[in-house]
Amino acid sequence: MARSWPVSVRWTLLLLVVILGWLVIPGVAVKRESFKYCSQSGFCKRNRAYADEVSAKGSSWSSPYELEPSTIQFKDSQLHGIIVKTTSENEKVRLPLTVSFLESGAARVVIDEEKRLKGEIDIRHNSQIRKERYNEAEKWAVVGGLDLSKSATLNANTEEGLTKVLYGPGSSFQAIIRHAPFDVEFQRDGETHVQFNKQGYLNMEHWRPKLEPEEDSPEDQSTWWEETFDGNTDSKPRGPESLGLDISFPGYSHVFGIPEHADSLSLRETRGGSGNHEDPYRLYNSDIFEYELNSPMTLYGAIPLMQAHRKDSTVGVFWLNAAETWIDIVKSSSSANPLSLGVGSKTTTHSHWISEAGQLDVFVFLGPSPRDISKIYGELTGYTQLPQQFAIAYHQCRWNYVTDEDVKEVDAQFDKYQIPYDVIWLDVDYTDDRKYFTWDPMTFPNPISMEEQLDDSERKLVVLIDPHIKNEDGYFVSEKMKKQGFAVKNKDGNIYDGHCWPGASNWIDCFNPEAAKWWSTLYRYDKFKGSSPNVFIWNDMNEPSVFDGPEVTMPKDNIHWGNWEHRDIHNVNGVTLLNSTFKALTSRKKGENRRPFILTRSYYAGAQRVAAMWTGDNQATWDHLAITLPMVLNNGISGFPFAGADVGGFFHNPGPELLTRWYQTGIWYPFFRAHAHIETRRREPYLISRPHRDYISQALRLRYQLLPAWYTAFHEASVNGTPIVRPQFYVHPTDEQGFALDDQLYFGSTGLLTKPVVSEGANSADIYISDDEKYYDYFDYTVYQGAKKRHIIPAPIEKVPLLMQGGHVLPRKDRPRRSSGLMKWDPYTLVITLDKNGEADGTLYVDDGESYEYQRGAYIHRSFHFQDSVLSSHDIGTKGSKTAEYLKTMSHVKVEKVIVVDPPKEWQDKVSVTIIEDGVTTGTTASMQYVSQPAGKASYAVVKKPDVAIGKTWRIEF
Ligand SMILES: *[C@@H]1O[C@H](CO)[C@@H](O)[C@H](O)[C@H]1NC(C)=O
DSSP states (O other), X not given: OOOOSOHHHHHXXXXXXXXXXXOOOOOXXXXXXXXXXXXXXXXXXXXXXXXXXXXXXXXXXXXXXXEOGGGOEEETTEEEEEEEEEOTTOOEEEEEEEEEEBTTSOEEEEEOOHHHHTTOOOOGGGOOOOSSOOOOHHHHHOOSOOOBOSSOEEOSSOOTTEEEEEESGGGOEEEEEETTTTXXXXXXXXEEEEEESSSSOOEEOOOOOOOOOOTTOSSOOTTTSOEEETTEEEOOTTOOOOEEEEEEETTOOEEEEOOOOSSOSSOOOSSOSTTSOSSOEEEOOOXXXXXXXXXXXXXXXXXXXXXXXXXXXXEEEEEOOXXXXXXXXXXXXXXXXXXXXXXXXXXXXXXXXXXXXXXXXXXXXXXXXXXXXXXXXHXXXXXXXXXXXXXXXXXXXXXXXXXXXXXXXXXXXXXXXXXOXXXXXXXXXXXXXXXXXXXXXXXXXXXXXXXXXXXXXXXXXXXXXXXXXXXXXXXXXXXXXXXXXXXXXXXXXXXXXXXETTEEEEEBOTTSHHHHHXXXXXXXXXXXXXXXXXXXXXXXXXXXXXXTSGGGSOOTTOEETTTEEHHHHGGGHHHHHHHHHHXXXXXXXXXXXBOOOEEESSEETTGGGTOEEEOOSOBSSHHHHHXXXXXXXXXXXXXXXXXXXXXXXXXXXXXXXXXXXXXXXXXXXXXXXXXOOTTSOOOOGGGSOTTXXXXXXXHHHHHHHTHHHHHHHHHHHHHHOOOSEEOXXXXXXXXXXXXXXXXXXXXXXXXXEEOOOOSTTOOEEEEEEOXXXXXXXXTTOBXXXXXXXXXXXXXXXXXXXXXXXXXXXEEEOOSOOSSGXXXXXXXXXXXEEOOTTSOEEEEEEEEOSSBSGGGGTOXXXXXXXXXXXXXXXXXXXXXXXXXXXXXXXXXXXXXXXXXEESOOGGGGGOOEEEEEETTEEEEEEEEEEEEOOOTTBOOEEEEEOOOOBTTSOEEEEO
16 A cells, blocks of 8 residues: 555545446656655765776776684684775775574574674764674574584685685585685685685775865765755764675576565676666665666565576575665676686676675575575575465455445345355455554444454454554553654654554554563454454554655654664564564464464565565556566565565456456465555456456466465475476476476476466466476466477457466366365365376375464375376375374365376276275275366366375375
């Protein structure tokens, strides 16, 4: 949701909406001038200028950073030393270096500033802020994976001026640290994959007292002590303190990651040129109104994880810094230096990371596969948590469902038209005058009755709670927050006032453990009256969005608990709120043991542990639809797979074709929610006229049919970090032709490959296939085969272009229901496609979809295998105290149908199969029908009612 109309006209508008049913919306576009370009952000400009100067000087220049050999110590897999920076005035600045070699195979490089660590600096304006560089991003982002290696060793075979450390699996990794000038190379199997400071852009702006600038100073000091943008002045009590580092990936021509940007998956160069950006990619969580596409402009969230990919190798870096960050990307042909080339690669990608404040803290991952990056990054920042079943079904939202009766009516209409949905959402206007934890007494007089109606069909409600608190006497949240000192403070140490939805507001400061604790009590059923167990939470505007603040957020010199400046912590700010809300939802009532659901707009590395995200305020245009695919895919490979975009587009009114295509695309978003701005026409699926309503219903049914596979994919993500929807390079890391593809995707490990239609008037989709397996059309089993080329798949408006790769067992539930909760005891259908060897594999994960009992073994985890005309089910779970009890409750949940696509010809005359359950051959058989199809389409066999239990071990012999 976004800022649009002043509150004063809100009610008039609402009335108009209700009366007219629709409104013509004036053209609105991003206010680009409200957000900085690099040239308007002093530290970005300075670091870019530094890079330019270094490049211009070429070999006549040497980086002024040297690791003092006498200070180097290596102990317990950590290397310590002091880097000395020699300034132009010949001042020596001491920068402590720590390089840690971790058991996981990651390496971590931290550079700090000695004077600031020791507190030997002065801060201007009598400010009370901390003297250290911010070093607590780890506290919010990292939850594990920090154990030091047990086997990292110094390599004795070295030369003067170098320190070499062997580490990683079988000591196959090596860090080569050059002392003067300081730089680091990371090698895997003797080949360099990642380089720090090879270009010499390392720049730690050290603390210095403010003096009158010298006339002939070579440095641009104009933004050192104060900076004004768009009428706001930043007082910068610590002066310049930015940090920059170049990180190169020799032999790599693709880099991915660093969400959130509305751009292609394969990141572009940022220093100009045809098809390139002029500005670096920016990470500074912001409420950007109607954002630009194909842009490096910052958006709502930030994950400073970049991975570089080339044939057979993926490596990555994680820049752990919570301040405003910019990343330049330049690619160069490295043919001048053939020795540094990997096999078949010609390009080197150089990245230049620039942050405004904080320590320099970077993790290096050496792969070699995309899955290795997912796993190791997930070990550090946590995996996405297994959501409740309902959370991966369909969510219906709009700003706003205006009354509790309105919600009930929408709910009833879905049923009347037999369209499934699981969750209905309330945007800001359900509250009493935008005071959170209250209900508008006029429009929502009876929330409980509304929630009860939803609960009748196991549906849920999500309501919005934002971190800005209306500054009003008598409002219990405001009074308590101010009295206890739980609000964010301004630079003078007083409570910070700003404008947001409620008008004059203050912001909860969840950096303060006491404030966070209190915030987490507000959601208790006895505090948040009118909320029931089927109510969940949407934390919006947590960048934080401040309507009258610089770049629509807080001033950087605001002060948070712990005396950190907002500058230091901006990008993790949203996560602190989520952390507290997560705690809140696990403690609403004693003894309640259910998984939370939270949607967030702002995020940082680690937010995946506690929330789902969406891509914010998009528009109902084909271009916006198209960009959702690279955005969701990029989030997935960046450790935050529970991602989606507003189906239909938030602003403006989609026509029926666009809306239909958007649903057909949205069913592939791990987080699948329709949402719309207050001034748009109502567009709930049942309101759309036929035949588009039918097409939308069919798409929704397809999502629901595949929910068992979705849940299994979420489980996989929750244990090893693999994305839920996967880009081509991730699944086929050796096929160079597929590396830049970002408009088609694989769904989990199911082998389903889809290329949603995102352009107007299309009748087909050209799906690129990397491998030489057979692919079958999901609906009619048309066969497509042929590696490394595009295949034309018919895709008239009623059809989702969807292929099944040979070699998989796909679990489905085919009975249409009103909500996923009502499908709980439904039987399964297994669809089998055979690979070249006539084999197939698949997995299924099932639990109660709600509680944490799975942690005590209350789940089913099966592996299905087809070989030599036998389909078998094997247990791959680990037993726990609750396993037996859970299996008992599931004993009546059976497989009702097995479909084998493209079965052996010999099956033509078969009419039955033999069933062996729990190792017992009782002579049980089930009927089988072989269906022949014309050339070009695969034949198939259907086994009806094998009735094997989903939780049991069994074989079906064909
Ligand atoms: C919330 O933050 C605290 C303090 O940093 C941390 O210990 C805890 O693990 C976090 N919770 C989650 C669910 O990430």
